[in-house]
Amino acid sequence: MSGRNPAPRRSYGGRSAEERRAERRGRLLAAGLELFGTRGYAATSIERLCATASVSTRNFYEEFSGREELLLALHRDINERAADALATAYAEAAGADLPARVERAVRAFVTVTARDPRWARIAFVEVIGVSAGLEQHRLHWRARWEDTLVELAAEAAARDEAVDRDYRLTMIAIIGAVNNLVHHWSARGQDIPLDDITAELTALICSALGRQAPEDT
Structure with a gap:
């Protein structure tokens, strides 16, 4: 040397x-x-x-490598930030009742994904139908959100705040509702207050987690 x-x-x-x-x-x-x-x-x-x-x-x-990889990077970024924000908000509300926990989590998600309509469009519109590879990436994140909501439901059931049942199909439906509602907000020029979006999604999730049959007497 x-x-x-x-x-x-x-x-x-x-x-x-x-x-x-x-x-x-x-x-x-x-x-x-x-x-x-x-x-x-x-x-x-x-x-x-x-x-x-x-x-x-x-x-x-x-x-x-091309436009697609740039779009994927943006989509991954918005989902990672939303996931971190939701997890933090939900953990901070651990001692609260179900509606308060859900509201905090929903508000965190909506604030990250919908506060800027450009992010909302990328997260819920532009990423769809681009390619098989990007669709696989999108479905991977959809499955992660599904698991997050199923875990939320399982915790509610463990606290006797919800019926103990399989909520996976319910959560898939809720994810569709979330995506469409945020997209609707973005496409309409954000003329609906985000507080209203948060309240509607909170009510939807809490209703889905509510007891499906009367209590035994």
């Missing part, structure tokens, strides 16, 4: 190559959010994404 020190990593304007690449990726994600969330995925070209992000096409392909 020569014993020479390795050459320092080159930097430009005080930023390393890794920092500049992370910044470019961030600009591409922001451009994807804006264009996919307003114009739509099908109407957005890689050239327009690059122009909006002020990056070259070469830089784009250093980060993403």
Whole structure:
């Protein structure tokens, strides 16, 4: 070995190559959010994404294999943030009754996914029907949400707040209702207060978890 020190990593304007690449990726994600969330995925070209992000096409392909991978990254991001927010809110309300726990969880989910209509469009509209690979990704997240709601129902049953039964089909139906209601809100120009959306979804879930038959006397 020569014993020479390795050459320092080159930097430009005080930023390393890794920092500049992370910044470019961030600009591409922001451009994807804006264009996919307003114009739509099908109407957005890689050239327009690059122009909006002020990056070259070469830089784009250093980060993403194509538009689909960028859309997938955005969809994964919104779902991960929503899942974290819901779990945190539900845990913080652990000592409350069922309606309060559900309301906190629903509010956290709606705040993350629906506060910005661009995210709502990406989460519930643009991701559908793009490709078999992206559909598999979407269904993976749908199954995770299904499991989350089934666990919520099981906890309610353990607390004697709900009938102890299999709620999986019920939760699949509720997921469809959530997706459609948030999409409806987004498509109508957000003319319905998010508090109303939260209240409606909370009532729907609590009703589904309510006792299905009168108490034994």
